[in-house]
Amino acid sequence: MSPHALPMATLPLDITRIYLEPAVEEYARGRDILARFPGAERIPVASHWRIPELRDADPGDYLSAKKQALVLGVKKGLAFRPNGRSADFIAPSSSNGCAMACAYCYVARRKGHANPVSVFVNIEALLAATARHAERQGIKATPNQVDPEDWVYDLGENGDLSVDAAISDNVRDLVALFRTLPNAKGSFATKWVNPDLLGYEPRGRTRxxxxxxxxxxxxxxxVRTSPVAERIAAIPELHRAGYEVHLNFSPVVLREGWEAEWGAxxxxxxxxxxxxxxxxxxAxxxxxxxxxxxxxxxxxWHPKAEELLWRPDIQEEKRSESGGVNLRYRTGWKGRWxxxxxxxxxxxxxxxxxxxAF
Structure with a gap:
């Protein structure tokens, strides 16, 4: 499949500054990413999590950091978490944060209010840990809602790997790994169309x-994602390129007339x-x-979005495990909807x- 079967996408990034941990340049992947953005200012930081300049940014200027900042670090924890919903396991992420700005995004803003993309440069360690974990699972004996045959690993819980693939070869390497694992598939959700993915040869092992x-x-x-029509147009091309392609109807935001627009x-x-x-x-x-x-x-930064997202008239509070106050559609009505x-x-x-479905 030609990588040009889809129109070239415009990367939602214009990197002007790169925050990097001290060890980044010791890794080939780190050096490669830095070479891709030679004009960007390099700002050393002790930790990719603690960057006061990002945390103290103007609350009303939410998008600048997402467009202009990139963070490079070394992934410390390599734990795999059981999931059972979208995937069997949540794999250690090769990145976190995102260049896009979906108004409902749940990803923790631990670097600051905008949480731009962070890429981890020790990809070899992530690949090796994933291969070992999959080998320990053996054959999947009991089909489940995730997959009837394979163990499925969510690779992009805290970001969008289609954008990450335009920053480094981490995603290409992950797709290549799952080609070699007879009992496991990789999986990630995306809202951005990246035609480069068509050349990765997933051979049915990445969803x-x-x-x-x-x-x-x-x-x-x-905000800052590919238009829905472009995402839909990409589905047949991705499937022809060898991906298993599923849909995420997420989130379902209720408003007057929702059935007609979802039906369309x-x-x-x-x-x-x-x-x-x-x-x-x-799906x-x-x-x-x-x-x-x-x-x-x-x-x-985006009060118009809150007119749809913050609906106390049809929502109720629920305290999260971390102590935060979440709003969900009201019990009883949510099930009916x-x-x-x-x-x-x-x-x-x-x-x-x-x-x-949840």
Whole structure:
């Protein structure tokens, strides 16, 4: 498959400064990334987590750091967490943070209010740890909602690997690793179309979950992402290139008229997707969960989004394990709305299996 089967995407980055831990230049991957951005200012930091300049940024200027800053570090912890929802295991991330700015994003803003992309340069250690972990699992004896045959590893819990692939070869290396693992698949969700992924030769061992919502919602909430029509157009190309392609209907944001706009999205998908994609298609459905701290951040830079995300009239508070205040759609009503969503999907796209709904 030619890597040019999709139009070239414009990278949502214009890196002017790179924050780097002292050991970064000891790694070949670190040196390679620095060479890709020769004009960027290099700012040494003791830890990729603690960068006061990012944390103290103007709350109203949310996007500059995401566009202009890159953080390079060395991944310390290599733990694998059981999941059972989108994946069997959450793998140690090769990155965290994101160049995009989805208004509902749950990723912890530990570097500051914007949390730009951080890339970890010790990719060899991450690859070796993943291979060892998969080998210890042996054959998957019992099919589950994640996958009937393979152990699935979520590779991009805290970012978007399609963007990361434009910064370094970490994603290419991860895809190459899973080609060699007979009992495991990699998996990541994305909202950005990167045609370079078409040349990675996944051979069915990497699952890409294309995140979708109605285009009108996405224009307001999915800031700095690829338009929904471009994401949909990429699905057949990614499948032809050898990826298993699933869908993420996430988050489902309820507003007046939601059934009509989601129904139109399902109709568009049904028109565009070829039979080969439909035959292997599955989806996740995740209803919106919002957060009080994120609500305050958004009020400073994107208050229009909060008119849809912060709906105390149809939401209720739920305290998270970390002590934060989350808002979820009200108990009882959420279940009814979720069933209506699934019924609508089954009516318009009966071939689309729902792997996980919450």
């Amino acid at each position: 890409i979950r294309i995140s979708l919502m109605p285009a009108g919602l996405a224009r307001l909430l999915d 999205l399902f109709a568009e998908l049904d028109d565009v997707l070829p039979a080969a994609v439909k035959d292997q298609l599955a 996740e459905i995740i209803m919106l969960t919002h957060n009080s701290a994120l609500h305050e951040v958004n009020l400073a 979720l069933r209506r969503f699934q019924d609508l999907l089954a009516d318009r796209m009966p071939y689309c299996r729902v792997r996980y």
